[in-house]
Amino acid sequence: MPFLEVEGISKSYGSTKVVDNVSFSIAEGETYGLLGPNGAGKTTTISIIVGILQRDSGSIRINGKEHSVTDKASKAHIGFVPQQLAVYPDLSAVDNLRFFARLYGLSRADARRRSEEVLEVIGLSDRAGETVSAFSGGMARRLNIGIGLLNRPGLLILDEPTVGVDPQSRNAIFENVKKQTGEGVAVLYTTHYMEEAERLCDRVGVIDGGQIKAEGTQRELVSAVGEDDTIVLRMDGGRESAIRTLEALPETKQVSGEGSEITMLVADARAVLPQVLDSLTQTGTVLRSVEVREPDLEAVFLHLTGKALRD
Missing domain, CATH: 3.30.70.920 (Lrp/AsnC effector binding domain/regulation of amino acid metabolism (RAM) domain)
Incomplete structure (x- = not known):
């Protein structure tokens, strides 16, 4: 059974439909890529799935259960890494993690323990006490991903996570994603970088104008269009x-x-x-x-x- 099932979701602003009858599913341990240019509807789609935006129509199931913007139980399965950095620059890396862990509902002791584990995963243990304002863009991105891992999500959603990062940090992000899928996490990855989708994603949904134009493995997509x-x-x-x-x-x-x-x-x-x-x-x-x-x-x-x- 898919961990995430999206069926016919739509969202309009006035007369403009930005997400138009979008459907896809993601299994445990699978990376699904939403590939499309800026303005294609990728961020709106994941904002609906996360529960930031109310959909106009359609259904979403997470871990087999109906999901809505007010459903805290299903939201607890989601780790979300937004395109814009969501970290406090005046705090250290470990203090950022502990703060967000407490927001997730972890006890003080569990927040400390989980923060140390996540620092290992994202490769920032040696920089744990440093203020984030001194970090490179790539290091801040890795910390941003770490925050999304604190609750041990079954579904990890990453919205353009490598924008503006150096090659070394990009490779570190790729390895983090692969590690999560290797542990059974379902990953939804949005990007407009072709090489990222080809390297990371088991299946890809090509999105443009708010619609999924086609989906499948790279080989299936190529075969479908006759190349x-x-x-x-x-x-x-x-x-x-x-x-x-x-x-x-x-x-x-x-x-x-x-x-x-x-x-x-x-x-x-x-x-x-x-x-x-x-x-x-x-x-x-x-x-x-x-x-x-x-x-x-x-x-x-x-x-x-x-x-x-x-x-």
């Missing part, structure tokens, strides 16, 4: 005979060559590649390198919306 894989072969001579050999393969959609390089289009490069290599070996072709290029989410987004992700 082909590319195999690039570099060889020592014999290009023309190699092209004739490849054209004869039933899986080949298109073959072209230039210099010592051949490019071919196929539906599923992983399945076809052994046959390609075997056929060329039988003709005596000497290959120097083989490269497989699978369509990425950028191609999917462009196909579905008619625009690049950052337009």
